[in-house]
Amino acid sequence: MFSQTVEYALRAVVFLAHKAPNPGICEDIALGTKVPRPYMAKVLQGLVKAKILRSQRGLGGGVTLNIEPEHLTLLQVINAVDPVKRITTCPMDLASHGMNLCPLHRRLDNALATVEQAFGSTTLAEVLSEQNGSIPLCEFPPRRMPLQQINPPVLSRKKSWHNLPKSGKS
Amino acid sequence: MFSQTVEYALRAVVFLAHKAPNPGICEDIALGTKVPRPYMAKVLQGLVKAKILRSQRGLGGGVTLNIEPEHLTLLQVINAVDPVKRITTCPMDLASHGMNLCPLHRRLDNALATVEQAFGSTTLAEVLSEQNGSIPLCEFPPRRMPLQQINPPVLSRKKSWHNLPKSGKS
DNA sequence: CTTGAATAAGACTATTTTGTCCAATATCTT
DNA sequence: AAGATATTGGACAAAATAGTCTTATTCAAG
Numbered sequence: 001m002f003s004q005t006v007e008y009a010l011r012a013v014v015f016l017a018h019k020a021p022n023p024g025i026c027e028d029i030a031l032g033t034k035v036p037r038p039y040m041a042k043v044l045q046g047l048v049k050a051k052i053l054r055s056q057r058g059l060g061g062g063v064t065l066n067i068e069p070e071h072l073t074l075l076q077v078i079n080a081v082d083p084v085k086r087i088t089t090c091p092m093d094l095a096s097h098g099m100n101l102c103p104l105h106r107r108l109d110n111a112l113a114t115v116e117q118a119f120g121s122t123t124l125a126e127v128l129s130e131q132n133g134s135i136p137l138c139e140f141p142p143r144r145m146p147l148q149q150i151n152p153p154v155l156s157r158k159k160s161w162h163n164l165p166k167s168g169k170s
Numbered sequence: 171m172f173s174q175t176v177e178y179a180l181r182a183v184v185f186l187a188h189k190a191p192n193p194g195i196c197e198d199i200a201l202g203t204k205v206p207r208p209y210m211a212k213v214l215q216g217l218v219k220a221k222i223l224r225s226q227r228g229l230g231g232g233v234t235l236n237i238e239p240e241h242l243t244l245l246q247v248i249n250a251v252d253p254v255k256r257i258t259t260c261p262m263d264l265a266s267h268g269m270n271l272c273p274l275h276r277r278l279d280n281a282l283a284t285v286e287q288a289f290g291s292t293t294l295a296e297v298l299s300e301q302n303g304s305i306p307l308c309e310f311p312p313r314r315m316p317l318q319q320i321n322p323p324v325l326s327r328k329k330s331w332h333n334l335p336k337s338g339k340s
Numbered sequence: 341c342t343t344g345a346a347t348a349a350g351a352c353t354a355t356t357t358t359g360t361c362c363a364a365t366a367t368c369t370t
Numbered sequence: 371a372a373g374a375t376a377t378t379g380g381a382c383a384a385a386a387t388a389g390t391c392t393t394a395t396t397c398a399a400g
Contacts, residue, residue, distance in 0.1 A: 043381085057378085058376060092181075118280070119281065174388065197346090210389070228395095229398045
């Protein structure tokens with residue numbers, strides 16, 4: 001139903017949110033989300049292109065959430081990498097149907113609408129804050145070591161890289 | 171979101187329902203649903219294998235609905251050709267999650283559940299009876315010539331072929 | 341019993357999706 | 371300026387899906 005790419009993109013975004021506003025490097029993200037590294041790189045590119053992430057090359061770089069979790073919906077992420085294709089015109093292009101979908105396609109599209117609505121109204125922040133026993137992506141929720149094990153601290157990074165010039169578009 | 175195969179299978183079933191309990195031949199179905207004939211043949215096979223259709227070889231044969239439209243849900247058709255894959259265990263197989271999906275996958279699965287529910291509670295009969303302006307698949311609902319143009323009558327068929335021996339498996 | 345109409349089944353091709361690899365480029369640190 | 375670290379981008383490989391074609395098999399009717 002949902003493509004792998006969507007799965008991976010959502011995982012990446014959740015992962016990034018965990019360590020926002022710090023950047024994450026592809027290697028870590030791939031490891032932490034159990035996605036093949038080279039493929040994660042490609043997915044990340046898509047998210048950057050859609051302005052959902054912002055990327056920074058070089059030492060201390062990586063990709064960072066470009067939208068606050070409170071304002072980023074799951075639908076935005078999905079649409080960035082593999083858009084939900086609503087049915088707007090008759091797929092059989094029967095001239096007579098036009099905008100007026102037949103009952104069959106009406107129901108198909110309704111299902112899509114429901115999905116769209118569900119993900120469109122769910123923010124990343126909501127996913128993160130929901131405590132239902134398992135923390136998103138992360139091994140053990142109630143225990144001590146939430147991220148460090150999967151995503152070992154890079155102690156060499158001392159300062160400076162978390163307040164890079166916001167890089168507004170100009 | 172939905173595969174082509176699902177689309178085609180649903181079209182075929184709706185088409186068949188229109189002319190039930192008479193059988194339809196692949197050629198007609200493909201034409202009437204605007205699906206490439208050879209591919210329709212394959213989709214039909216899947217539906218036969220799932221016992222949703224029954225097939226009859228030879229002259230006067232074709233495929234027939236094997237379940238009354240009142241009892242056939244769209245979900246059955248979908249699952250026959252391209253099953254909805256609910257998320258039952260953590261896709262990242264984090265040992266600790268097990269049955270307990272994290273919020274992210276919980277929402278993904280909820281969406282699937284919603285879709286499953288929607289199609290599971292919709293029967294073919296409902297789709298057929300719904301008059302919302304366009305008849306399912308068919309060009310013009312309020313006019314005279316509903317099926318005949320798309321699916322020209324085979325006058326040579328005189329009798330006998332609609333009460334063929336139910337063809338129980340032995 | 342032969343023939344024509346129809347499905348069944350499998351091999352085969354093409355396209356899309358998924359996944360991999362490597363070279364080029366950008367950026368920070370020293 | 372040099373070197374290390376990251377993303378970018380394109381070429382490539384593998385797998386799944388979509389679509390095609392050909393050859394059986396089956397059945398009814400003459």
